[in-house]
Amino acid sequence: VRGLLDFSIYLDLSDEVKIAWKIQRDMAERGHTLADVKQAIASRRPDFEAYIDPQKAHADVVIQILPTNLITNDTERKVLRVRLIQRSDVKGLEPAYLFDQGSTISWIPCGTKLTCSYPGIKLFSGPDSWCGQPASVLEIDGQFDRLEEIAYIENHLSSINTKFYGELTQLLLKNPDYPGSNSGTGLLQIIVGLKMRATFEQSMTIE
Amino acid sequence: VRGLLDFSIYLDLSDEVKIAWKIQRDMAERGHTLADVKQAIASRRPDFEAYIDPQKAHADVVIQILPTNLITNDTERKVLRVRLIQRSDVKGLEPAYLFDQGSTISWIPCGTKLTCSYPGIKLFSGPDSWCGQPASVLEIDGQFDRLEEIAYIENHLSSINTKFYGELTQLLLKNPDYPGSNSGTGLLQIIVGLKMRATFEQSMTIE
Numbered sequence: 131v132r133g134l135l136d137f138s139i140y141l142d143l144s145d146e147v148k149i150a151w152k153i154q155r156d157m158a159e160r161g162h163t164l165a166d167v168k169q170a171i172a173s174r175r176p177d178f179e180a181y182i183d184p185q186k187a188h189a190d191v192v193i194q195i196l197p198t199n200l201i202t203n204d205t206e207r208k209v210l211r212v213r214l215i216q217r218s219d220v221k222g223l224e225p226a227y228l229f230d231q232g233s234t235i236s237w238i239p240c241g242t243k244l245t246c247s248y249p250g251i252k253l254f255s256g257p258d259s260w261c262g263q264p265a266s267v268l269e270i271d272g273q274f275d276r277l278e279e280i281a282y283i284e285n286h287l288s289s290i291n292t293k294f295y296g297e298l299t300q301l302l303l304k305n306p307d308y309p310g311s312n313s314g315t316g317l318l319q320i321i322v323g324l325k326m327r328a329t330f331e332q333s334m335t336i337e
Numbered sequence: 338v339r340g341l342l343d344f345s346i347y348l349d350l351s352d353e354v355k356i357a358w359k360i361q362r363d364m365a366e367r368g369h370t371l372a373d374v375k376q377a378i379a380s381r382r383p384d385f386e387a388y389i390d391p392q393k394a395h396a397d398v399v400i401q402i403l404p405t406n407l408i409t410n411d412t413e414r415k416v417l418r419v420r421l422i423q424r425s426d427v428k429g430l431e432p433a434y435l436f437d438q439g440s441t442i443s444w445i446p447c448g449t450k451l452t453c454s455y456p457g458i459k460l461f462s463g464p465d466s467w468c469g470q471p472a473s474v475l476e477i478d479g480q481f482d483r484l485e486e487i488a489y490i491e492n493h494l495s496s497i498n499t500k501f502y503g504e505l506t507q508l509l510l511k512n513p514d515y516p517g518s519n520s521g522t523g524l525l526q527i528i529v530g531l532k533m534r535a536t537f538e539q540s541m542t543i544e
Contacts, residue, residue, distance in 0.1 A: 229442075229493070230436075230446075230447060232447030232448070232449060233446055234444070234445035235436075235442060235444050237436075237437075237441070237442050238441035238442075238463070239437075240437060240440045256445070
């Protein structure tokens with residue numbers, strides 16, 4: 131089946147975040163106990179490890195959801211560090227990056243250009259590897275306060291497959307109430323969407 | 338006397354580097370013992386602390402020479418981390434920065450654009466403070482192999498008071514044999530020179 135896919139995405143949720151989310155949904159919303167939640171995750175682990183997890187080595191891009199590095203010993207898991215891992219050897223997929231292609235950059239945006247309340251925001255971009263293959267990473271840790279200010283971030287991003295300057299910011303502003311719109315989860319999902327569109331349009335041109 | 342200065346520079350040599358340099362010069366070149374070297378530094382310390390060190394709070398820019406962070410437990414002190422500290426409240430002095438003004442950026446340049454042998458190079462730029470006053474820092478840790486490739490670094494530097502694109506690289510290439518020309522010591526000294534020139538030319542215009 132894998133050969134039929136033009137573009138594949140794997141969502142890689144870290145255990146810390148998975149458990150925090152399940153506790154939030156199953157305990158707060160469905161009335162389960164903490165023991166129920168941990169039991170439910172444990173019972174699915176063998177199937178997960180046999181059938182789901184191995185898929186991540188074959189994905190063109192991976193979105194990883196990790197605990198933040200901005201808060202020491204964070205247990206709330208409300209602030210997330212989201213990584214977009216882009217395989218380097220996928221034809222037609224140009225990895226998105228910050229400032230300068232091939233460089234390893236960590237960036238705390240200027241506080242007067244991007245309003246951020248505690249714990250702020252930190253971005254990262256650079257070469258890395260994924261399951262033994264070369265990859266490019268774009269990471270966003272933390273969150274921002276005003277969606278319209280994301281034009282400032284967009285201005286320093288390249289290879290995001292927008293059709294006009296500011297399209298990323300416009301897409302984000304279309305659905306300001308979506309969960310994650312003010313953090314890496316929303317922003318990196320939109321970038322993946324733009325890359326899917328580019329792959330789709332490329333495949334249409336070839337046919 | 339301080340009021341007569343249009344532009345003031347303080348060279349802030351860390352003790353680790355000072356001792357390593359003195360050992361190199363006084364032991365290897367002048368035949369002194371390690372005890373002599375340590376004694377010479379110790380005997381000057383009271384005067385240094387009374388008259389020299391307090392000047393650093395009044396300098397417009399400070400060049401700090403520190404041990405590298407690129408080698409764990411480095412004792413050779415051949416690789417240096419050089420910081421240019423630029424006071425924010427000095428009229429007419431626009432601080433040099435990397436990529437985006439006001440941002441805090443750490444940058445490992447792309448290895449295909451800048452050739453660096455071990456331990457490589459890492460740059461930093463961002464707001465900071467100096468003796469209780471706001472300041473901007475530009476830091477270069479490590480060294481590069483080919484002077485002509487510095488055009489790539491220059492391309493991502495702003496507010497360096499050059500008169501034409503590439504002037505920084507040209508100035509560096511004029512004296513390739515100067516000690517420190519392939520590291521932050523030479524590069525940041527040239528930037529300070531360009532800022533001195535700008536201050537001089539401004540003061541000429543005003544008179």
